[in-house]
Amino acid sequence: MELQNQLKQMAAKAALEYVVEGEYLGVGTGTTVGFFITELATSGKKVKGCVSSSEATTRQLLAYGIPVCDLNDIVDYLPVYIDGCDEIDGNFCMIKGGGGALTREKILASLARTYVCIADESKLVPVLGRFPLPVEVIPMAVGVVSRQLKALGGEPKLRDFTTDNGCKILDVSGLQITDPVALEEKINQIPGVVTVGLFARRGADVLLLATADGVKESAAL
Numbered sequence: 069m070e071l072q073n074q075l076k077q078m079a080a081k082a083a084l085e086y087v088v089e090g091e092y093l094g095v096g097t098g099t100t101v102g103f104f105i106t107e108l109a110t111s112g113k114k115v116k117g118c119v120s121s122s123e124a125t126t127r128q129l130l131a132y133g134i135p136v137c138d139l140n141d142i143v144d145y146l147p148v149y150i151d152g153c154d155e156i157d158g159n160f161c162m163i164k165g166g167g168g169a170l171t172r173e174k175i176l177a178s179l180a181r182t183y184v185c186i187a188d189e190s191k192l193v194p195v196l197g198r199f200p201l202p203v204e205v206i207p208m209a210v211g212v213v214s215r216q217l218k219a220l221g222g223e224p225k226l227r228d229f230t231t232d233n234g235c236k237i238l239d240v241s242g243l244q245i246t247d248p249v250a251l252e253e254k255i256n257q258i259p260g261v262v263t264v265g266l267f268a269r270r271g272a273d274v275l276l277l278a279t280a281d282g283v284k285e286s287a288a289l
């Protein structure tokens with residue numbers, strides 16, 4: 069297995085200590101989360117049910133026989149949410165949505181008492197923005213939202229992809245995100261934007277960062 073995947077798997081395994089048996093668990097999307105689901109399935113730990121952030125995650129959970137719950141059927145919070153990221157900064161603000169699941173991920177993040185981010189060391193950056201920022205958009209608004217994003221200094225590119233919500237994604241490059249909270253709020257205000265992949269107002273609480281020297285665990289200040 070290539071080194072980056074080995075690191076992803078290490079972070080995923082470390083997240084098992086945050087799984088609360090007998091409780092609901094929020095589960096993100098992506099390859100790192102894919103490793104986590106495999107670890108969860110083989111760990112013998114039993115949760116009451118998982119709330120999934122994407123159709124892909126749901127399929128993987130069900131393939132392992134792990135129960136998946138509808139968010140509408142459970143109470144109004146998740147004790148723990150485990151997910152990866154595309155970039156994370158020193159304040160645990162993140163860029164997410166490389167896998168296209170940002171809207172459901174943001175809903176689950178907003179309900180989490182503890183948001184555990186699992187990542188390999190390449191994801192930790194001093195300033196967010198090297199990874200193009202995903203923005204989920206109502207299809208009819210792709211043009212108008214693109215123009216607004218250009219006015220903010222970004223270069224949007226339409227991804228050849230339709231989200232689980234039937235929407236489109238603009239990947240915005242060229243942004244130096246020095247104030248992630250302000251930019252998240254600004255992009256959220258553009259009519260036609262469903263979700264911006266900046267997770268700054270609600271960032272992670274815990275980072276499990278896999279490095280060549282092992283998994284480093286840190287909590288948000």
Ligand code: 5RP
Pocket residue numbers: 096097098099100101151152153154163164165166167168169170173
């Ligand atoms: C999906 C995400 C993922 O967390 C992000 O893309 C990281 O993916 P991976 O674990 O495959 O590197 O935000 O929408």
